[in-house]
Amino acid sequence: MAKTKQRNMFGNAEVRLQPIEPFAVLSVEGKVVNKDAMPKLSDEQLRELMRRMVFTRVWDQRAVNLARQGRLGFYAPVSGQEATMIGSEFALNKDDFILPGYRDIPQLYWHGYPMYQAFLWSKGHIHGGQIPEDVHVLMPQIIIGAQYVQTSGVAMAFKQRGEKRVAITFTGDGGSSQGDFYEAMNFAGVYKLPAIFVVQNNGYAISTPFKKQTNAASIAQKGVAAGVRSIQVDGFDVLAVYQAVHDAAERARNGEGPTLIEAINYRLGPHSMSGDDPTRYRAKDEPSEYDEKEPLVRFRRYLESKGLWTEADENQVIEEAKQAVTDAIKKAESYEKMTVDQLIDAMYEVTPPHLEKQKAEFAKEGK
Amino acid sequence: MPQMTMVKAINDAMRVELKRDPNVMVFGEDVGTNGGVFRATDGLQKEFGEHRVLDTPLAESGIGGLAVGLAVQGFRPIAEIQFIGFTPEAFDSIAVQAPRMRYRSGGRYSAPIVFRTPFGAGVKAPELHADSLEAWLTKTPGIKVVCPSNPYDAKGLLISAIRDNDPVFFMEHLKLYFALKGEVPEGEYTVPIGKANVVREGSDITVITYGAMVHTAMKAAEQAEKERGTKVEVIDLRTLSPLDVETIVSSVEKTGRAIVLQEAPYSAGVAADVIALINEHAILKLEAPVKRVTPPDTHLAYQLIEDQWVPDAARVVKAINEVLDF
Numbered sequence: 001m002a003k004t005k006q007r008n009m010f011g012n013a014e015v016r017l018q019p020i021e022p023f024a025v026l027s028v029e030g031k032v033v034n035k036d037a038m039p040k041l042s043d044e045q046l047r048e049l050m051r052r053m054v055f056t057r058v059w060d061q062r063a064v065n066l067a068r069q070g071r072l073g074f075y076a077p078v079s080g081q082e083a084t085m086i087g088s089e090f091a092l093n094k095d096d097f098i099l100p101g102y103r104d105i106p107q108l109y110w111h112g113y114p115m116y117q118a119f120l121w122s123k124g125h126i127h128g129g130q131i132p133e134d135v136h137v138l139m140p141q142i143i144i145g146a147q148y149v150q151t152s153g154v155a156m157a158f159k160q161r162g163e164k165r166v167a168i169t170f171t172g173d174g175g176s177s178q179g180d181f182y183e184a185m186n187f188a189g190v191y192k193l194p195a196i197f198v199v200q201n202n203g204y205a206i207s208t209p210f211k212k213q214t215n216a217a218s219i220a221q222k223g224v225a226a227g228v229r230s231i232q233v234d235g236f237d238v239l240a241v242y243q244a245v246h247d248a249a250e251r252a253r254n255g256e257g258p259t260l261i262e263a264i265n266y267r268l269g270p271h272s273m274s275g276d277d278p279t280r281y282r283a284k285d286e287p288s289e290y291d292e293k294e295p296l297v298r299f300r301r302y303l304e305s306k307g308l309w310t311e312a313d314e315n316q317v318i319e320e321a322k323q324a325v326t327d328a329i330k331k332a333e334s335y336e337k338m339t340v341d342q343l344i345d346a347m348y349e350v351t352p353p354h355l356e357k358q359k360a361e362f363a364k365e366g367k
Numbered sequence: 368m369p370q371m372t373m374v375k376a377i378n379d380a381m382r383v384e385l386k387r388d389p390n391v392m393v394f395g396e397d398v399g400t401n402g403g404v405f406r407a408t409d410g411l412q413k414e415f416g417e418h419r420v421l422d423t424p425l426a427e428s429g430i431g432g433l434a435v436g437l438a439v440q441g442f443r444p445i446a447e448i449q450f451i452g453f454t455p456e457a458f459d460s461i462a463v464q465a466p467r468m469r470y471r472s473g474g475r476y477s478a479p480i481v482f483r484t485p486f487g488a489g490v491k492a493p494e495l496h497a498d499s500l501e502a503w504l505t506k507t508p509g510i511k512v513v514c515p516s517n518p519y520d521a522k523g524l525l526i527s528a529i530r531d532n533d534p535v536f537f538m539e540h541l542k543l544y545f546a547l548k549g550e551v552p553e554g555e556y557t558v559p560i561g562k563a564n565v566v567r568e569g570s571d572i573t574v575i576t577y578g579a580m581v582h583t584a585m586k587a588a589e590q591a592e593k594e595r596g597t598k599v600e601v602i603d604l605r606t607l608s609p610l611d612v613e614t615i616v617s618s619v620e621k622t623g624r625a626i627v628l629q630e631a632p633y634s635a636g637v638a639a640d641v642i643a644l645i646n647e648h649a650i651l652k653l654e655a656p657v658k659r660v661t662p663p664d665t666h667l668a669y670q671l672i673e674d675q676w677v678p679d680a681a682r683v684v685k686a687i688n689e690v691l692d693f
Contacts, residue, residue: 099436130473138439139471146459149429153436153444160392160418160442167436180459183429190424346470347508349477349532352561352609 017221022232022264025239028292030301039243043308049090049238050303051317053082053296056106058321059115060269066119066329067273073122076103077269083295084200084263086110087241091249092168097154098137099147099169103200107170108137115328116335125338126346136165144171145180148197152184155193155258166252168196168245174205176219185226185260194252196245197223197260200235202267207281223260235263236295239302266290340367371551374544376518377407377483380525381445383555385415388443391529393420395430395447395483404449405485405544427453431460431482438478439468443529451486451538452495454503465534466509480535481528487540487579488630488677491670497541498667499578499631504536505608505640511560512608514538516581518549520605523558531560540579547582563611565618569600572687573618575641576628577604580678584628587683597687607637615641616648623654626686630677633661655693660686 027033041049060078067075078085081103089098089107098107105118112135121128121140129139141147147169154167175181176199188195199219203210216222223230229251233244241263248259268287270276278287291297303309340362344355351359371379384391393408393415399422402409412420423430427448434444448454454461465478488497504512513528513535515521521539528535566581567588574584581603588599600618604610619625625645627638638659645657660678662668668676 097440126470126473128473129471130475133475138476143459143463146432146464149432149460150436150439150464151432152429153433153438154440155436156433157437157440157442160437180428180432183424183426184432186424186426187429187433342473343470346474348469348511354609354612 017217017224020218020220020232022234023240023244024234024237025243026237026298026302028298030298030305032302037240037243039239039246041242043306046303047308047313049086049242050299050309051313052086052090052110053238053299054314054317055321055324056082056086057296058318059106059325062322062325064269064273071329071333072119072273073124074102075122075273076271077267077273078103078106080266080268080290080294081200081202081235082106083238083299084198084235084241084265087238088168088198088245091242091245092166093249095136096166096168096249097158099151099154099167100137100140101144101147101171101175102140102142103172104170105140108140111135111137113137115324116331119329119332120335123332125335126342127335127338144175145178147171148175148178148184149180149187151195151197152187152191152193155188155195156191158194159191164253166194166196166249168198168249170198170200172205173199173201173203173210173213173219174208175199176222177213182222182226185223185228185258188258189227192255192257195258196248196252197228197258198245199260199262201262201264204267204271204281206271206276209281218262220260220262228258228260230260230262232262232264235265236293236298238295238299265295266293268294368550368552370548371518372545372548373515373518373521373539374405374407376522376551377525377539378409378411379551380522380529381408381411382414384526384529385411385419387555390441391419391443391445392437393445393447394423394433396423396425396449398422398447403447407483407539408447427456428459431457431464434480434482435460435464435468435478438465438480439476443479445481445483445529448482448484450492450496451484451500452498454484454500457482461534461536462504462507462510466507469533470509477532478534479532481525481537482534483537483539485539485541485544487542488667488669488673489542489579491673492541494669497669499629501536501538501607502631502636505637510534510536510608511606512536512538513560513606514540514578515605516540516543516578516603517547518551520558520564520603522551523556524560524605526555527557527560530557535560538578542579558605561606561609561611563614564603564605565600565614566603567599567601569598569622571598571622572624572626572690573600573602573622574626574628574683574687575602575604575615577607577637578630580628580630583678583680583683586680587687590680590684591687594684595688595691597691599687604637610637610640610644612644612648615644619645619649620652623652624690626658626660626683626690628660628678628683631661632664633659634664636661655690658686658690
């Protein structure tokens with residue numbers, strides 16, 4: 001009795017969070033479970049979402065092979081996360097700005113960044129980072145969380161200039177443990193910035209499972225502390241992700257401030273192609289649990305039920321993707337070799353005398 | 368010409384640039400309403416509005432990220448880190464993200480940011496407010512490090528830093544903020560980054576230094592001349608990265624003797640680098656080994672033994688005599 005009394009002593013002074021459930025439009029079976037939330041997309045747009053997801057899956061499989069053959073540098077596989085990546089990018093305008101983590105290459109590609117440059121980036125070629133003038137993205141970020149604090153800066157620039165543009169960034173579940181994660185949202189909240197913070201909770205930060213990452217019940221709830229609107233979505237459901245990002249972008253454009261979106265998904269492959277072995281940290285049959293849940297299966301079922309997708313469609317995209325990867329790697333591999341000169345010239349706008357001297361010395365050695 | 372303290376000159380530089388370029392912004396902790404804890408930004412918010420001069424939450428990494436994000440969108444942020452000891456909290460932005468922006472994007476983006484921060488011993492500041500941490504950044508390619516020693520240079524260098532298309536770490540010595548007044552022209556003028564200044568000419572020995580130590584060196588030079596008739600040349604580096612190799616080398620070629628004086632600890636600092644440059648370029652002109660005059664390799668001894676820790680004119684004179692008597 002005394003115990004109960006003590007437990008209630010703090011009443012409304014104690015912060016209590018309600019349990020949440022991820023926002024979904026489609027069930028695992030590919031049936032619409034949330035009619036009101038169904039995005040307003042044409043049949044052609046629905047097919048385009050599928051086309052992009054299949055294309056990205058094939059590209060990923062080929063890239064994994066290229067990495068195994070030593071033809072790429074760093075590569076972080078994306079299979080399992082296509083719905084979040086494709087769905088969120090599809091909800092943006094062309095002049096919205098993406099600040100990616102290193103896994104978020106598909107969003108960049110579908111926003112206009114050429115695939116051969118992604119391959120050059122992976123190999124450490126300086127041309128990989130030379131984003132075309134009309135493509136509004138930053139280079140993939142290596143320092144987990146840095147892209148979050150920078151997103152507040154980009155979003156503030158849009159607000160300063162009165163532009164109706166949105167800055168969107170991505171990290172993983174591990175990224176939400178960084179101080180930068182909170183600092184970024186706190187700034188965006190204070191200044192009411194047009195920013196969207198997406199966390200792709202794929203269950204693992206390399207090997208560390210979510211339950212060891214945080215004692216919080218969700219990542220979405222972490223936005224609440226910063227006064228930032230926060231939602232959790234089913235990250236396997238491309239329509240749910242699309243709708244969540246579309247809505248967040250609309251609010252941001254209307255001056256309603258930032259949104260945090262936690263997308264629950266799963267990385268079917270390893271963390272990266274640099275020696276990660278997922279069998280060391282997850283049960284052998286764990287990935288097969290996702291055979292049913294994974295984004296392509298679900299959306300294919302939905303489209304097939306509406307008569308919008310056939311095996312012939314699928315095969316056509318597979319061939320297109322294979323060809324695109326073949327062309328891109330060929331272009332990357334035949335691209336002009338990088339030199340030490342180029343690296344030195346990229347340090348400052350005007351190369352200072354001591355560095356000019358070093359450049360001349362390297363040139364003498366023919367490097 | 369108006370007489371100004373260094374902090375007033377810094378304030379004036381920001382005012383001039385805020386007026387000239389609509390992309391210049393000033394932000395940091397307490398820089399708006401309060402005008403900065405040292406009044407370096409006094410009156411700027413009132414004059415240019417809350418959207419251009421803004422108070423931030425207390426989070427240095429957030430400040431650094433805000434600066435990098437604004438910079439890639441074409442703004443020219445002046446981000447104040449309230450004290451140099453808080454720099455590590457923003458280190459990813461200052462030492463990693465901003466200096467690499469040009470390289471990572473192959474020139475598509477740059478990060479024209481000025482990170483302003485007060486530092487420097489001698490004012491009995493609390494722990495981690497005053498350490499000389501410049502060597503963390505002088506070793507980092509892609510960012511320039513500037514440290515003025517007087518009001519005139521402070522304004523001219525800060526204007527250059529704001530206009531520079533690469534990031535600049537701008538160190539403002541606490542002891543110099545209010546200690547001396549100097550003539551500072553009104554309106555715009557620049558002092559070039561990367562150029563040292565021979566502040567005293569001499570033929571017997573060169574003292575190479577920067578920041579508040581310039582004044583210690585000048586005092587020592589006068590004393591050495593009075594005591595032994597030694598003609599001391601004093602170089603104020605003004606920019607710590609990139610170093611002005613030409614000015615350093617041509618002075619040492621003339622005098623054949625040098626000491627490097629710094630407020631930072633002994634090892635792996637600007638002094639070590641200056642000596643390496645002298646060795647590479649002028650070793651055959653040297654009459655004696657080049658000496659370093661610095662505090663010991665410890666953290667800044669704040670408050671009680673601060674004055675014993677920082678090199679004074681007597682230590683510099685002793686070093687000058689040792690090098691002359693070699």
